[in-house]
Amino acid sequence: MVNWQEVLKAYGSKRTLLKDEVLFHLDEEADAFYLLLSGDISLYKLNHEGQETSIRKVMPGEIFGEVMVFTESNYPVAAIAGKDSQLIEYSRQEILSAIKNNSEISMFFIKVLSQRCLMLTDKIYQFSLQDVLSRLAGFFFKYIEENGLVAKAEAGEPFEMIVPKKEIATSIGTIAETLSRNFRKLHKMGVLKVFGKTVIVQNFAKLQELAGV
Amino acid sequence: MVNWQEVLKAYGSKRTLLKDEVLFHLDEEADAFYLLLSGDISLYKLNHEGQETSIRKVMPGEIFGEVMVFTESNYPVAAIAGKDSQLIEYSRQEILSAIKNNSEISMFFIKVLSQRCLMLTDKIYQFSLQDVLSRLAGFFFKYIEENGLVAKAEAGEPFEMIVPKKEIATSIGTIAETLSRNFRKLHKMGVLKVFGKTVIVQNFAKLQELAGV
DNA sequence: GAATAGAATTGACTTAAGTCAAAACGGAGA
């Protein structure tokens, strides 16, 4: 991943949020984006019944809102602190002038946004062609890679997953029940076992194959 | 849409492709991106059975390949001319130095990429939450908007759609048969009629509602 | 105009995944 701190350290201003404090509302004008330093921020959208549902939890080191700043649109989500959090706020003004005066920063954003496009395209590909089982395998594979668990996975050693199942479900575009059934399926296939928050990969190659990587 | 010509006219070099000529191969290093002036270019990917399938047809005025240039990755598709085509080629070298020296160009790409992110996010949302019928309604709605057909649609006047059904199907993540059945469904619901390449919208408001706009 | 090939449609069938309701599990606090 990209090292935001390094590139943007000369910019922005620190902010602190208490648990449950609202950073911005749904549909508010996006005049700043944020880098989360500590804590967590949940992003909420209204579902078709009009109730707020969490669509993503931002974790430390992640940035959010920059696309809305650049497209001059409104935030399509509300952002609320899940715990006490520290973040850096970059105002539109500030970041636009930084881009104007510093081609390093421009290039940085161009790369980041391109990477995001790539990632999103990939996700669309997954959604449109693959079934839940493959998507789930893809989720595990990505999780393992991104958290430096490849060695453990290959050795069949257990590791913990803190993400609530409900959240895994939404992130791969399904519901808790179907997710649960697909855990069993993976178990039966001898790919991996899940008990509670503990995961044991039994066949990493097979997992990879299922994920279509 | 963005006016590429305006911003990039000082850069790039013209190229001509004959029908069936290959612009670049699958997995080739992306050292240039392209703006299509005339003709059309089909982008192919290998499906799980290893056969080439068209995933998108680039139309005049569109740009393609820029994400791969910026992320320094390989083309995830092959590009082959569907007819004789004219395009402008922007080499990586050239575009990177343009970005370095011209903050207008940087800002331009940042905006374009951000908009693309937004669009892709939206598509993911559609894929994950909506059924084929809604996605199809969304497709029509977008098509009508983008081709200045809103007036006709609202008046119930017929208009032509050149896109082959097979292509509509892939673009909304389904197959020809299911698409066909959903055309009928829309007809039965009194939303719109399709015969051959002709479309008549009977209830634009309903179409919009189905699309979830 | 007939012949053909590709595109689109239809029907019969299978399967994946969602819904609803109930049960089991698990952790935080009394």
Place this chain on the structure above:
DNA sequence: TCTCCGTTTTGACTTAAGTCAATTCTATTC
């Protein structure tokens, strides 16, 4: 330890969408 509440799992059922095969439509070429 017991209770309670939210999460997860399970079961029975429904529905949407894919597969396969056959048929019809359409456009192009001889």
